[in-house]
Amino acid sequence: MNKRRDRLQVIYDILKAIQDKNGKIKPTHILYKSNLSHQMMEEYLKELIEGGFIIETKKPEGRTYQLTEKGFDYLRKYQVITDFVDSFGLS
Amino acid sequence: MGNLYLIPEWFFKYTIAFELIFGLITLIVGIYALKIYKLSNQKQTKNFGIAFIFISIAYFIQAILNSILFSKLYTERIIALSTFNLWSNIGIFLYMFFFLAGLITLVYVTFNINSFRVYSLLFLLILGSMIVTPFKLNIFHIFTSILLIYIVVHYFLNYIKNKQLKNFLVLVAFTLLLFGNIDLIFSLNNSIYYVIADIISLIAYIIILINLILIARKK
Numbered sequence: 026m027n028k029r030r031d032r033l034q035v036i037y038d039i040l041k042a043i044q045d046k047n048g049k050i051k052p053t054h055i056l057y058k059s060n061l062s063h064q065m066m067e068e069y070l071k072e073l074i075e076g077g078f079i080i081e082t083k084k085p086e087g088r089t090y091q092l093t094e095k096g097f098d099y100l101r102k103y104q105v106i107t108d109f110v111d112s113f114g115l116s
Numbered sequence: 117m118g119n120l121y122l123i124p125e126w127f128f129k130y131t132i133a134f135e136l137i138f139g140l141i142t143l144i145v146g147i148y149a150l151k152i153y154k155l156s157n158q159k160q161t162k163n164f165g166i167a168f169i170f171i172s173i174a175y176f177i178q179a180i181l182n183s184i185l186f187s188k189l190y191t192e193r194i195i196a197l198s199t200f201n202l203w204s205n206i207g208i209f210l211y212m213f214f215f216l217a218g219l220i221t222l223v224y225v226t227f228n229i230n231s232f233r234v235y236s237l238l239f240l241l242i243l244g245s246m247i248v249t250p251f252k253l254n255i256f257h258i259f260t261s262i263l264l265i266y267i268v269v270h271y272f273l274n275y276i277k278n279k280q281l282k283n284f285l286v287l288v289a290f291t292l293l294l295f296g297n298i299d300l301i302f303s304l305n306n307s308i309y310y311v312i313a314d315i316i317s318l319i320a321y322i323i324i325l326i327n328l329i330l331i332a333r334k335k
Contacts, residue, residue, distance in 0.1 A: 033156065076157040098155060106156045108331045109149070112282035114226060114274035115160040 033110065035059060037103050039069060040078060040096050049091050122307035127314075132182045134314045139175035141321040142168045142218075145328060163225045170218030174211045181207030212256045216242055219263040226270040257301045264294040285327040292320035 042058035043050045056066050070090065073079045078096040082089045092100075099106070109115075123131055149165030152158070184203055220242065224235045242259050249255045271287040296316035303310035 033158070036156075072157075078157075095155075102155050104334050105331060106152055106158075108282060108334060109152050110156075110158065110161065111274075111278060111280070112286050112327060112331060113164060114270055114283070114286070115158070115164055 167221035
């Protein structure tokens, strides 16, 4: 498995973890499900927010993350994305 | 312009059709890559899409140029050498520019360089050499062959790493494009090589399209 695939897989794992929690999750759950370091998780979350895959909600009890339509789309089309990236060696 | 391709007269309308097909297939691949970029935010897929759109523009330019020349030959039978030279020089230069831009972008993407300075250096070195040489088409095919060799090696290593049908199809397609490109060098002296190169390229682009259809069909 190449580096790019790993990255696509990590994004998939994070989004899937959010989806499995009915589309809303706390960062501690993401940390547990994605098997990333805290710093790496924060970097991915920042990237996913900027990319429009998830939205962050800040409340007194803590942060939660929700999938956007783009996030759901990524999960639905994940196989197509990885097939395209793999076949043209875009790693 | 130093040289011109020798194209058999009977093949003229077919080559225009082939160029339109090449342009269309590369445009479809380019647009699809941009769609994947929109889904995934992977910068490489965006650059890959841009590379294919450059190549598509090159083919459409060549098709338009050949259509103009063909229609002039058909309606006027004889056209002035100055008219012929003007259209062919502009068309061939634009074709070479966009085709090289596409291939250089493709090499940039497949090597995962991530440095605009390296990209611009490569582009300016090749374009500079093209401008100063009197044998523009020969040099163009030598450069594109070198770029394609690097791309083919990349796809070969990609196939070795991941032996799947989709990777094999891409490897075969780009290997055929390399052979077609080398074959075009000989078409500067013998017209039959142009026909062979076009047929090889057609097979290559059809394989790329089949691969894309196989990927897109998965939901």
